[in-house]
Amino acid sequence: MDVNSSESTTKRPLILVSNDDGITSLGIRTLVELMQTLGEVVVVAPNSPQSGMGHAITIGEPLRLYSTEIFDEVDEYECSGTPADCVKLAKCYVLKDRAPDLVVSGINHGSNSSISVLYSGTMSAAIEAAVEGIPAIGFSLCDYRLEADFSHVGEYVLAITRAALQNGIPKGVALNVNIPSIDNGPIKGIKVCRQAHAKWQEKFDYRKDPYGRGYFWMAGEFVNYDHDKEDTDEWALKQGYVSVVPCKYDLTSYEVLDNISSWGL
C-alpha cells in the first residue's frame, strides 16, 4: 500500500501543530506538550477561534502571520486566517523546504465525530495536510468547555501518533480521532470505525436586537440514524472508546457513478 511513512527518518520527526480554537486554547497547549515528547514541534495556528469554519480558505483578503511566545522551546506563529490557511502558510512560508513528517490538529474543545467532520476547522487542517501528501491527524475531545479536562488524553494521543509515525498513514487520508470526556467514566480503549450517518437538526432561535431588527441564533440537536451500528464512531464514543475514522478528500461517490451514467445525459 502507498503510504505517507516516515519510518526511514532517523532524526526526530518534524511535527506541525495547528487547531481551530486558536493558539491560546488549552487544547493546543496540551497537544504541543505531547508532541514535544515525540519530535521537533512548529506551531502555526489561528489568532482567533475558528470553530465551524469547515474547509474555508482566505481568498481575496490578505493574511497576517506573527511569531508568538506562548510555548516553551517551540517555533510558533499565530495567523489571521483559517486552519486550512495555517497549514498552507506553514508549508509554503514557515517551513519552506522542510516537509513536516506529520501534521496534528487540535485538541479540539468538542466532538468532531460523524457529520461534524464537515464543519470542523480542526479536521480541515488535517485534511489540507493530507492533500499536500503529509500524514495528518485531527484530535478532538468530547468536551466543549474552555476549561475542558484533558488530563486523560495523553496516553491515547501518543499511542495513535506513534502508530501513525511507525506505520505511515495511507495517502489521501487523514485520521479523525475523537476522545470521550473523562466525566463519562474511564476510557475503554481505541476503536477504528466509520463515520456514523447522523446530522444536526437545527432550531433557530429568533430574537429582536435593541434596534427592533430580527436576528437568529443557530442551535440544534444531534440526530444519529446509526445509533445501533457498532462499527461507527458514535457507537464507539458512547461505549467509552476513542474513535479513529480515516477520512478522505476524494468526495466521489463511486457507488453511484453507474446510476448517474444511466440517466443518458
Add this chain to the structure above:
Amino acid sequence: MDVNSSESTTKRPLILVSNDDGITSLGIRTLVELMQTLGEVVVVAPNSPQSGMGHAITIGEPLRLYSTEIFDEVDEYECSGTPADCVKLAKCYVLKDRAPDLVVSGINHGSNSSISVLYSGTMSAAIEAAVEGIPAIGFSLCDYRLEADFSHVGEYVLAITRAALQNGIPKGVALNVNIPSIDNGPIKGIKVCRQAHAKWQEKFDYRKDPYGRGYFWMAGEFVNYDHDKEDTDEWALKQGYVSVVPCKYDLTSYEVLDNISSWGL
C-alpha cells in the same frame, strides 16, 4: 436503489436556490431564471461573496435574514451567513414544513472541479442539502469574471436538473456540475466522472502595508496529477464536456479501515 426522488410529485417542484457569490451575482440570476421554467423558486443566498468558505457554518454569532426584491415573482431572502447557513435557515425558517424537491446552488463564477470542491461554498450548499436528504446540485462555470458569459449554460443546466428530478439523486449524494467557458469553444456534451486527483500549489506573495507590517496574498497554481486520466472531471472539462461528479459527505475511507485496524491500537 434508495433515491431522493420527486417523481411522484404532480405539482410543480419546489426549488430552493442558493450560491456563494452573493445574491446579486450574475450566476444566481441565471440559475433563478432557468429554475423558474421548471418549478416554484425560493431564493436564500448570502448577502456578500462567500467564495472559498468551504463547509463553514456560523457558530456563536447571530444570523440576519432580510427579504429582497431582486428577482421577478420569487420568494427571496439575503442572509448574513455562509452558503451552508442559508440552506439550514431556508429549511428551518423560510420553508418551515415545506420540504424542497430540489436545492440548486450557483451558478458559480469559476470552476469547482477536482480538489476545489473542498473549498467551495457553492458545493457546501448542495452538500448541506444532501445531508438533509434533499436532492441537490451545485453548478459552476469555468469563468471567474464577474461578467462571465452564461449564454451557453441553459441547455445543460436544464437537462441535468430535469434528469435529477425525474430519476432522483441517490441518497447521501450531491452532484458537482462544472461547465466549460464558451471562450474555449462549443460544448461537446456531458460526462459523468470522478473527482481528479489534483491540488493547488500555493505561492504566497509577501508585502508590507503602509505601516510597515508584513502581510500575505494567497495565490497558486493548479496541479493535476491525473492529467491523462479520461474518467476525471478535469479531463472532461479540458476536452470541452460538462462534468458531473456525484459527491458524498461520508468521508470515511473504507478502503483503509483494515490497514488502520492492523496497527493494533
